[in-house]
Amino acid sequence: MFAKKDNGEPRKGFLSKLRARLNKGDSWLTYDLANLAPGGKIDEDVLDDLEAELVMADVGIDTTERIIADLQKSLARRELKDVDALREGLRRSLTGILEPVAVPLQIGGEHRPYVILMVGVNGAGKTTTIGKLAKRLKDQGLSVMLAAGDTFRAAAVEQLQAWGERNDVPVVAQQPGADPAAVIFDAWDAARARDVDVLLADTAGRLQNQQGLMDELAKVKRVVGRRDDTAPHEVMLVLDASQGQNALVQAEKFNEALGLTGITVTKLDGSAKGGILLPLADKLGVPVRFIGIGESVDDMQPFVAADFVDALLSSGSQ
DSSP: OOOOOOOHHHHHHHHHHHHHHHTSSSSTTTSOHHHHOTTSOOOHHHHHHHHHHHHHTTOOHHHHHHHHHHHHHHHHTTOOOSHHHHHHHHHHHHHHHHGGGOOOOOOOSSSSSEEEEEEOOTTSSHHHHHHHHHHHHHHTTOOEEEEOOOTTOHHHHHHHHHHHHHHTOOEEOOOTTOOHHHHHHHHHHHHHHTTOSEEEEOOOSOOSSHHHHHHHHHHHHHHHHHHOTTOOSEEEEEEEGGGTHHHHHHHHHHHHHHOOOEEEEEOTTSTTTTTTHHHIIIIIOOOEEEEEOSSSGGGEEEOOHHHHHHHHHOOTTO
8 A cells, every 4th residue: 555656746835836836935955155254254243143134034943043052062162164154054964953853644554544643723735735644645545535534614614515525536525514533434334345455534724612613623533543543544634834933832733633654744834934843843742744835736735855945044145
């Protein structure tokens, strides 16, 4: 059941778009480092200015301090002789933080169906991410089924059904207000009966209160485990990058309640400019499976740390 490798062409186009979209507006991501050191000399004042840029770009205080501390050590060793050396030092520091979480989603053949529980707050792009992931998995030769577990919003069920029709993928759904755990329970039975490779289960993103949501999701996870004590095999959180530090708070709460195994970060073309991935990696250490920058299917691609850092540090002319 191992998926075949992706064609490289969509990724090349994605990287070009990623660079262009991360390099809009005024932030450290597009800000030419030469502007921080107009005389070309790198000193503590330059690092202080860089520190402010990082904090304003949603990198967060703790992670920013880690990055600056690395650069200060290089400065003390007289390794930051010019702007190019500063850029390379920053590249090494950012890559060192992001590389450990750049772990692709691997679907092996030992579990069928391989259950992916998709979680996240409303508006993060969860249902759209499910649709894109279903298309990606199907293109890799895997059979896919969707479970419409967000029964609290009729629009969510309709949106998932539309993705199912678009991708020619079956969708298990019940009436609005049905027990989400029961929907996903039935979907597992249907996927098992049809020998489906992957079951992608949508879940609610909002209830009357936060604890109510987490309790509901924990119940769904338990119910799936009754059918297969190894399931769910992936608990994937979908985060909206433009939420900045709020996205980090969300991730911490979902991880505490459910034990996340993967994260997909959407809307990197929003105002946060991608800085939030750094504290996510630094504080949570949960694998980042995919990143997204737009609406089309190819606008969601596996997260590759080196490519992402290159996009962050490229100037608008590069």
